[in-house]
Amino acid sequence: SSLVKTRSMLSLSFGPGGKFEGVFELMSLVISGMKSIMDRNEDFTFLKSMIMERRFHLLVKIHARLRRFGSRNPVPVRDNAKSLACNLAEELWTQVASAECSELISLLSNPHIKGLLSVHDIVAQKGYDPELPPLPDNIEEEDEDSVKIISLFKSQEPLGATIKRDESTGAIVVARIMRGGAADRSGLIHEGDELREVNGVQMEDKTPEEIIPIMAQSQGEVTFKVIPVPGIKEELSANETMLFVRSLFDYNPEEDPAIPCRQAGLGFKRGDILQIVNQEDDTWWQACRHGDSNSRAGLIPSRQLQERRVALQRPKALFKPQRVPNKVTEKEEALSTVVEDADYGAITGIHIAGLRRSFRLGRRGSRSGNVESKRKSQEMGGATQTPTYLEVAPYCRDHKEGRRLVLLVGPSGVGLSEMKRRLLLSDPDHYGVTVPHTTREKRKQEKDGVEYHFVSRQTFEMDIVNHKFLEYGEHRGNYYGTSLESVHKVIGEDKVCLLDVQPNTVQRLHTTEFKPCVVFVKPPLIQELRFSRRKATLISTQDMTKLTKTFSEEDFEDMISSAEAMDSQYGHLFEMVVVNGDFAMAFNKLRAELEKLETEAPQWIPVEWTSHTKQNTESVC
Numbered sequence: 001s002s003l004v005k006t007r008s009m010l011s012l013s014f015g016p017g018g019k020f021e022g023v024f025e026l027m028s029l030v031i032s033g034m035k036s037i038m039d040r041n042e043d044f045t046f047l048k049s050m051i052m053e054r055r056f057h058l059l060v061k062i063h064a065r066l067r068r069f070g071s072r073n074p075v076p077v078r079d080n081a082k083s084l085a086c087n088l089a090e091e092l093w094t095q096v097a098s099a100e101c102s103e104l105i106s107l108l109s110n111p112h113i114k115g116l117l118s119v120h121d122i123v124a125q126k127g128y129d130p131e132l133p134p135l136p137d138n139i140e141e142e143d144e145d146s147v148k149i150i151s152l153f154k155s156q157e158p159l160g161a162t163i164k165r166d167e168s169t170g171a172i173v174v175a176r177i178m179r180g181g182a183a184d185r186s187g188l189i190h191e192g193d194e195l196r197e198v199n200g201v202q203m204e205d206k207t208p209e210e211i212i213p214i215m216a217q218s219q220g221e222v223t224f225k226v227i228p229v230p231g232i233k234e235e236l237s238a239n240e241t242m243l244f245v246r247s248l249f250d251y252n253p254e255e256d257p258a259i260p261c262r263q264a265g266l267g268f269k270r271g272d273i274l275q276i277v278n279q280e281d282d283t284w285w286q287a288c289r290h291g292d293s294n295s296r297a298g299l300i301p302s303r304q305l306q307e308r309r310v311a312l313q314r315p316k317a318l319f320k321p322q323r324v325p326n327k328v329t330e331k332e333e334a335l336s337t338v339v340e341d342a343d344y345g346a347i348t349g350i351h352i353a354g355l356r357r358s359f360r361l362g363r364r365g366s367r368s369g370n371v372e373s374k375r376k377s378q379e380m381g382g383a384t385q386t387p388t389y390l391e392v393a394p395y396c397r398d399h400k401e402g403r404r405l406v407l408l409v410g411p412s413g414v415g416l417s418e419m420k421r422r423l424l425l426s427d428p429d430h431y432g433v434t435v436p437h438t439t440r441e442k443r444k445q446e447k448d449g450v451e452y453h454f455v456s457r458q459t460f461e462m463d464i465v466n467h468k469f470l471e472y473g474e475h476r477g478n479y480y481g482t483s484l485e486s487v488h489k490v491i492g493e494d495k496v497c498l499l500d501v502q503p504n505t506v507q508r509l510h511t512t513e514f515k516p517c518v519v520f521v522k523p524p525l526i527q528e529l530r531f532s533r534r535k536a537t538l539i540s541t542q543d544m545t546k547l548t549k550t551f552s553e554e555d556f557e558d559m560i561s562s563a564e565a566m567d568s569q570y571g572h573l574f575e576m577v578v579v580n581g582d583f584a585m586a587f588n589k590l591r592a593e594l595e596k597l598e599t600e601a602p603q604w605i606p607v608e609w610t611s612h613t614k615q616n617t618e619s620v621c
């Protein structure tokens with residue numbers, strides 16, 4: 001198999017437009033392939049039939065000739081690669097004088113081939129198999145049954161094991177073997193093994209802190225004298241798990257004083273996909289980050305540990321003199337008084353049919369006291385889930401399925417409508433928005449089903465009773481609402497339906513049918529918020545004669561505290577987070593991330609969405 005691999009590497013390297021790369025690796029493959037065949041004394045015709053690539057075949061010949069030449073010639077091959085190659089070509093020419101030989105000569109005049117040959121020579125001179133030292137002869141008789149001498153060849157890579165002092169016996173024992181690490185791959189060291197010596201150094205009187213540098217510094221052969229724990233190996237492999245999760249929090253082992261071994265920790269960011277490879281320890285799991293080339297697992301806090309940590313932090317938050325929970329509830333309960341005029345076309349000068357606020361009814365104006373509406377489904381209720389890990393599974397959309405719903409969530413004024421509007425403008429064939437229902441009078445220039453679905457009060461109330469609305473509200477005597485049917489309609493047109501909703505509505509749409517991608521649009525730090533919004537206006541309800549006002553300091557503070565509350569309560573539902581500071585940057589990021597939903601396969605979605613039981617969304621609204 002190494003020869004076949006070599007052949008494809010050669011084709012890559014020498015093929016049309018190919019670059020000459022990986023010489024070292026290439027040559028070691030050539031050598032290992034050649035060596036195994038020649039050691040078995042097989043004829044080179046075997047190679048010929050196996051490898052059809054002509055150039056490879058010629059290189060094989062060169063190699064064989066060089067070997068023979070080298071064995072006759074006392075001069076070390078590596079010093080003479082270039083002249084040897086030329087001699088060889090001449091020798092071949094006199095012997096064969098064929099087309100093959102002339103091709104060989106032209107090949108040999110190629111500087112890359114000359115380089116390849118000298119690399120070959122250097123590689124061929126080196127022995128790559130570790131030479132393990134003989135077993136120490138001072139092993140005591142009585143030790144023979146129980147002591148194991150293990151010699152490992154250690155490179156720069158850490159050994160992938162942690163040690164601790166056993167509190168009852170005082171012995172230094174292997175605490176953990178990291179999956180995929182050198183110790184794990186060797187299959188020779190196991191958890192619970194007692195470590196007696198490392199490279200002849202007694203471990204008995206040493207602390208784990210003193211041992212770690214000894215291990216870290218050792219290179220090449222490292223000899224361990226251990227007392228193995230019988231029977232532990234089988235038990236470990238039986239408990240191995242294969243689980244994919246999306247992390248819902250950031251983790252940095254460097255900042256975690258509780259981690260049993262900092263160097264063995266795996267840091268990650270919220271949103272990273274992790275493969276949990278070992279859950280044997282209730283407190284510390286082992287995981288690899290999906291997509292990392294490093295297959296060695298690292299330690300991460302278990303779900304249980306993280307939940308405990310979050311629970312311990314909670315009372316602290318209550319003592320903080322911050323207004324987050326109450327303020328948010330208060331804010332959430334108030335309705336904007338200008339919903340019917342919140343037509344972004346009107347504000348920005350660009351009119352897009354159907355692009356109304358999708359009844360994520362604004363909360364601005366609650367301070368003015370002139371709010372006459374009330375919200376029916378806007379509370380920030382819903383069970384708070386501790387953000388730890390969300391079990392996910394790979395998903396590739398079947399073309400018969402609708403596109404994933406995109407839900408935009410964020411505090412009032414953060415820019416959800418603006419994001420939605422720009423996305424729609426950027427690709428109206430790909431993105432779509434819902435048309436809301438209202439009981440208000442249709443205006444002259446409006447068309448039913450374009451700006452709104454105009455319905456009677458009686459119909460609207462019937463629809464409320466029949467759970468037709470995802471969200472609805474009443475404002476100045478008129479109802480407004482977003483129906484589930486309007487979402488289905490956009491998805492049915494094979495478009496990505498963009499919907500900005502209250503966070504608690506997300507839970508209702510978090511179903512197998514919609515597989516929503518929830519985007520949390522959050523404000524930047526207050527300084528950037530002030531700067532970026534210095535020329536921006538928002539819909540005001542304070543003064544009914546004006547439709548717009550500039551952002552106040554209080555608006556900024558509200559936006560930030562509301563975002564914090566949303567994040568802590570609903571963060572586990574958010575698949576993407578976009579910080580809306582500089583609009584162009586935030587928008588480009590959002591668009592790029594949404595494009596990935598179309599192009600990247602597989603996507604990682606909650607595991608329950610991959611089950612075949614279709615949930616009935618209508619019944620839960």
Ligand SMILES: Nc1ncnc2c1ncn2[C@@H]1O[C@H](COP(=O)(O)OP(=O)(O)OP(=O)(O)O)[C@@H](O)[C@H]1O
Nearest residue numbers: 362412413414415416417418532536537581582583
């Ligand atoms: N990054 C930004 N930089 C500057 N101005 C912005 C930015 N994002 C949004 N805006 C402006 O802020 C104002 C409020 O934005 P928008 O109406 O989109 O917020 P919203 O989240 O939809 O608010 P609401 O929930 O009240 O409807 C608009 O004038 C918008 O153009």
